[in-house]
Amino acid sequence: xxxxxxxxxxxxxxxxxxxxxxxxxxxxxxxxxxxxxxxxxxxxxxxxxxxxxxxxxxxxxxxxxxxxxxxxxxxxxxxxxxxxxxxxxxxxxxxxxxxxxxxxxxxxxxxxxxxxxxxxxxxxxxxxxxxxxxxxxxxxxxxxxxxxxxxxxxxxxxxxxxxxxxxxxxxxxxxxxxxxxxxxxxxxxxxxxxxxxxxxxxxxxxxxxxxxxxxxxxxxxxxxxx
Ligand code: ADP
Ligand code: ADP
Numbered sequence: 001x002x003x004x005x006x007x008x009x010x011x012x013x014x015x016x017x018x019x020x021x022x023x024x025x026x027x028x029x030x031x032x033x034x035x036x037x038x039x040x041x042x043x044x045x046x047x048x049x050x051x052x053x054x055x056x057x058x059x060x061x062x063x064x065x066x067x068x069x070x071x072x073x074x075x076x077x078x079x080x081x082x083x084x085x086x087x088x089x090x091x092x093x094x095x096x097x098x099x100x101x102x103x104x105x106x107x108x109x110x111x112x113x114x115x116x117x118x119x120x121x122x123x124x125x126x127x128x129x130x131x132x133x134x135x136x137x138x139x140x141x142x143x144x145x146x147x148x149x150x151x152x153x154x155x156x157x158x159x160x161x162x163x164x165x166x167x168x169x170x171x172x173x174x175x176x177x178x179x180x181x182x183x184x185x186x187x188x189x190x191x192x193x194x195x196x197x198x199x200x201x202x203x204x205x206x207x208x209x210x211x212x213x214x215x216x217x218x219x220x221x222x223x224x225x226x
Contacts, residue, residue: 001065003029003078003156003187004050009059011045011211019045021211022059027189027204029064029155032182034198034219035191037208043191044084046208047160051081064155077105080154082145084161090134094125097133098148105152112151119147122177139170146177157181159190163197175201199223 004027011020019042027033035043048054050061052072061068063075088097095116102112120126123143128136133144142162149157159178163171179201182188192198198205198219205222207215215222 001029002026002062003031003064004189005060005062006046006050007060009046009049009061010057011042011049011054012057019211020049020057020059023208023211023213025206025213025216027156027187029187030182030185031204032179032188032202033190034202034205035189035208036193036195036198036205037191038193040210041208042211043208044160047081047083047158047191050158051079052076053083077152078155080149080152080157082142082149082157082159082162084164086141086145088133088141088144088148091132093130094120094133094136094144095129097144098151101148102151107152115151115153116147119150123147124173139166142166143174146174150181154186156187156189159188161191161193163192163194171197 004025006023006025008022008024009020010022012018023046035046037043045054049056052068063078066075068075092100098116098120099112117126120129123146125140125143125147128140133141136144146162162178163174166174178188190202202219204218205215206213
């Protein structure tokens, strides 16, 4: 079975704009998958539909064989999502932002605290654990979102433009972190508009433009055609 299976997915926003014109995507378990495309191509819309933040107009989405329309509660447990916008409570401390998330998954407090420590340390945020999250820099906020997304140790981590606006040094350390997660078995899906980012990290790639998938191949095969 696939980690993610999307078929003939369409999205028409209120007002009539067709952001997705019937896309098909399959992501294998353990894959490192890039959805590459320019601004406005439909990347965030796709991610939004995957995690049920955006209602689809038509099509089918399955996560490890579970149709999100039939059992979203089950499907959701497989997913950790790092959206583009910072959407945590800025008055909570860094530690609490991560631990509060665990409550939504029914994770016992002691385990949540252990995992929060593990991920905040790995993401170089542990010294900031008692600081209100509004005090963090942009790059730190991005890493906090990653730590929070991992609290239930999801099978699939989805990152929407994780390194947009992040300087090159931090970008490299975030890449290393994400690469390591993938090597330990987590399926990774990231959206990006940098081919270089996809090239550095990913195994398979789909290129989206104006709501359509125009290429779906391995990075190796893609680079041969360029
Ligand atoms: P990307 O993530 O690739 O930049 P998006 O999925 O955010 O692209 O957007 C795809 C298209 O849909 C864009 O033209 C955008 O303006 C439009 N769009 C996104 N969200 C909405 C919305 N809530 N209502 C109407 N149009 C939207
Ligand atoms: P959905 O159908 O998924 O609920 P909506 O079409 O209702 O999404 O749009 C969600 C919100 O985003 C609306 O309040 C809408 O006004 C706003 N929005 C409209 N156009 C855009 C756009 N181009 N990019 C981002 N957000 C938009």
